[in-house]
Amino acid sequence: MSGMAGENEGPEPDEPGPAPLPERAFLPERGVLPEKEPGAFRTISEVADDLDLPQHVLRFWETRFTQVRPLKRGGNRRYYRPDDVDLLRGIRRLLYGQGYTIRGAQRVLRERGMRFVQAVGRGEQIAPAFVEADHDPEPETAPPPLARADRASLTAVLEELRACRRQLARLHGADQDRDSVRD
Numbered sequence: 001m002s003g004m005a006g007e008n009e010g011p012e013p014d015e016p017g018p019a020p021l022p023e024r025a026f027l028p029e030r031g032v033l034p035e036k037e038p039g040a041f042r043t044i045s046e047v048a049d050d051l052d053l054p055q056h057v058l059r060f061w062e063t064r065f066t067q068v069r070p071l072k073r074g075g076n077r078r079y080y081r082p083d084d085v086d087l088l089r090g091i092r093r094l095l096y097g098q099g100y101t102i103r104g105a106q107r108v109l110r111e112r113g114m115r116f117v118q119a120v121g122r123g124e125q126i127a128p129a130f131v132e133a134d135h136d137p138e139p140e141t142a143p144p145p146l147a148r149a150d151r152a153s154l155t156a157v158l159e160e161l162r163a164c165r166r167q168l169a170r171l172h173g174a175d176q177d178r179d180s181v182r183d
Contacts, residue, residue: 041071041079050085051092058088064102065091067114083118090121098127 048055058078062068067087070078080088094105094117108127109117119125146154 039082041081042085044070044078044080047080047085047088051088053092061088061091065106065109067109067117086118086121087114088121090117090119090127093120094127098129100127 042050044055044058048058051058058068062070065087068084068091070080070084072078091105091109094100094108095102100108105117116125117127120127
């Protein structure tokens with residue numbers, strides 16, 4: 001050591017310097033987490049952000065689409081595989097992009113399979129055009145008119161129901177009268 005200032009700046013050879021940051025480390029000055037590997041599992045918040053959907057919609061879809069089965073860990077935390085994300089993206093395209101109902105999207109899954117809907121999610125396939133059959137069918141013709149005996153039976157039942165309603169209204173009124181006397 002010569003003792004001159006500035007001659008040997010930096011750590012001594014024996015002293016450890018700052019550890020180098022791993023390539024994918026969190027950078028607080030940038031405020032961003034690095035992107036995950038393509039095969040990595042995703043949390044529900046990451047998937048919700050990626051699909052631009054609220055988390056509760058993803059949880060709801062789990063109840064309507066049995067094919068959506070994220071891995072659940074401690075505390076019931078959900079972890080989605082890449083195939084799960086593709087499936088959810090495909091369901092989203094069917095529902096929001098093509099106007100399918102949940103029942104219609106379920107039918108596409110049942111008839112075409114999960115791999116097809118995943119391919120729709122990746123943009124590799126195009127779902128069939130939305131058809132009216134996805135809705136409950138409208139009756140094409142009016143039902144035949146009721147026979148006289150059937151009409152009489154239904155009228156009698158209707159009158160009986162109206163009598164029950166009047167009796168319930170009287171009882172309800174009597175209960176209110178008793179409640180007002182107690183106050």
